[in-house]
Amino acid sequence: MKFNRLKQRFTTLIGQPLPETHPHLLQPNEISPFLLLSTFRQRRSKLASKMRKNSMAIIGGYGLRYATGSIFYPFHQNNDLLYFTGFNEKDSAFILEKDHEGIEKFTLFLNEKNKFDEVWDGPVCGTELSKKYFNANNSYPIQQFKSILKNLILEKLKKQDSLRIYTDLPIDVTSIEKSFELLNLPVNIGDVSHSASLKKFDSSISKFLKNCFTPNESKAEKFHDEGVLEFSKLDKIIQEERLYKSKEEIEILKKCGKISGKAFIETMKSTKPYITEHFLQALIEFNFKKFGGEKLSYVPVVAGGERALIIHYVINNQIVKDGDLILMDAGCEYGMRILPLYFPKDFLIFNIIKIGGYVSDITRTWPVNGKFTVGQKALYEAVLKANKESIKEINQLYPHHISHYLGMDVHDTPLISRMLKLKENMVVTIEPGLYIPNSTNYSEEFRGIGIRIEDDVVVTKDGEPLVLSKNCPKEVHELESIIGTS
Numbered sequence: 257m258k259f260n261r262l263k264q265r266f267t268t269l270i271g272q273p274l275p276e277t278h279p280h281l282l283q284p285n286e287i288s289p290f291l292l293l294s295t296f297r298q299r300r301s302k303l304a305s306k307m308r309k310n311s312m313a314i315i316g317g318y319g320l321r322y323a324t325g326s327i328f329y330p331f332h333q334n335n336d337l338l339y340f341t342g343f344n345e346k347d348s349a350f351i352l353e354k355d356h357e358g359i360e361k362f363t364l365f366l367n368e369k370n371k372f373d374e375v376w377d378g379p380v381c382g383t384e385l386s387k388k389y390f391n392a393n394n395s396y397p398i399q400q401f402k403s404i405l406k407n408l409i410l411e412k413l414k415k416q417d418s419l420r421i422y423t424d425l426p427i428d429v430t431s432i433e434k435s436f437e438l439l440n441l442p443v444n445i446g447d448v449s450h451s452a453s454l455k456k457f458d459s460s461i462s463k464f465l466k467n468c469f470t471p472n473e474s475k476a477e478k479f480h481d482e483g484v485l486e487f488s489k490l491d492k493i494i495q496e497e498r499l500y501k502s503k504e505e506i507e508i509l510k511k512c513g514k515i516s517g518k519a520f521i522e523t524m525k526s527t528k529p530y531i532t533e534h535f536l537q538a539l540i541e542f543n544f545k546k547f548g549g550e551k552l553s554y555v556p557v558v559a560g561g562e563r564a565l566i567i568h569y570v571i572n573n574q575i576v577k578d579g580d581l582i583l584m585d586a587g588c589e590y591g592m593r594i595l596p597l598y599f600p601k602d603f604l605i606f607n608i609i610k611i612g613g614y615v616s617d618i619t620r621t622w623p624v625n626g627k628f629t630v631g632q633k634a635l636y637e638a639v640l641k642a643n644k645e646s647i648k649e650i651n652q653l654y655p656h657h658i659s660h661y662l663g664m665d666v667h668d669t670p671l672i673s674r675m676l677k678l679k680e681n682m683v684v685t686i687e688p689g690l691y692i693p694n695s696t697n698y699s700e701e702f703r704g705i706g707i708r709i710e711d712d713v714v715v716t717k718d719g720e721p722l723v724l725s726k727n728c729p730k731e732v733h734e735l736e737s738i739i740g741t742s
Contacts, residue, residue, distance in 0.1 A: 616662075616724070
């Protein structure tokens with residue numbers, strides 16, 4: 257493949273790759289690998305089909321989040337906004353309207369182009385280009401979000417007695433000036449507990465919307481009369497859509513699984529007695545990125561010996577002794593293509609497109625010295641049998657607490673009951689575990705052993721499950737032939 261096109265200078269640059277700027281990575285009309293512009297339009301239409309006529313949905317994106325002072329974490333978009341728009345820049349929001357005829361309108365709010373800011377932070381899309389590249393009907397600077405929303409609500413209330421608003425606000429939709437909260441409400445990022453009452457939710461939304469108005473605006477009082485505005489939470493509706501994966505999404509998840517399998521194998525090869533958990537964590541992260549993953553999908557569990565009994569052990573700061581098992585629970589995020597750019601004499605140079613996308617979640621347990629003891633092997637094979645039988649029977653059984661949904665998030669669609677009958681194109685983890693305390697109540701050969709084996713699985717129509725993590729070894733003979741061979 258020739259890459260002469262890459263030598264040209266591009267006058268159009270935004271905050272994420274485009275087919276014309278990254279033709280080696282994106283196909284025409286793709287916003288992200290495998291996902292066409294039309295895919296996002298179809299997703300918005302599906303959302304609109306579940307909304308009342310004369311209603312609107314509001315989804316806020318994320319801004320930068322800060323570790324300390326001016327030191328920010330790598331940006332990660334709100335996956336709901338990403339799912340419906342493909343837009344992956346900070347400080348954004350969108351409104352989806354559905355009028356009395358059922359016609360939908362997509363309005364995007366984002367950072368406007370600014371030469372000074374772009375010198376420091378790089379290019380952004382801006383309002384005009386967002387119409388071209390993301391099919392926005394309207395586009396405005398994020399700073400105008402409140403005023404535009406206020407006018408939009410007033411305009412609609414002139415034509416109708418009430419307005420249904422679907423939203424999960426409050427949410428942090430911007431970090432202008434580092435910590436500026438556009439909504440003037442307590443930030444509640446990533447809330448999946450939903451313990452707040454609907455009444456409290458309505459109150460929070462009303463507080464935000466009231467803030468859109470000045471005290472002397474006569475419409476403000478009517479605006480808050482009971483029945484004028486009706487609120488519906490949006491998260492359950494969205495998660496019902498995200499639960500079932502398209503063929504394109506499954507292709508991305510398959511790629512994520514292949515990358516993860518390679519990364520685990522390379523990490524196993526470098527395992528030896530008295531290695532540190534921290535070093536193994538560094539290895540798995542390096543290997544994920546080496547084979548095309550963008551980043552870790554969560555803080556990995558790297559637990560040696562008895563620490564494997566701690567389900568979410570992430571301190572990862574101990575030495576793994578000879579004879580110990582290592583339990584590693586790790587995954588990567590993939591939303592990219594990785595292709596060779598050029599071939600010097602001794603090197604293969606790759607270019608990676610970072611979009612943000614879908615994740616893997618895999619657990620493997622193996623002996624640090626490359627050989628299971630009799631007791632370890634007996635327990636391991638019991639867990640392995642449970643793992644394999646659960647995968648085999650996935651179409652007959654219900655997902656319970658050896659499983660969770662998987663997709664753009666590790667614990668995807670958390671509001672969807674895990675007691676649903678599994679159906680085609682759902683993606684779940686299968687992760688049985690066995691944890692034996694270091695107690696005289698148990699045989700000495702089994703004490704202090706923790707084992708978990710986790711795979712990522714697509715439910716298929718024909719009943720034969722698609723194991724996304726099948727390239728990651730888990731048979732005893734496979735593990736013993738790999739460990740320490742680097």
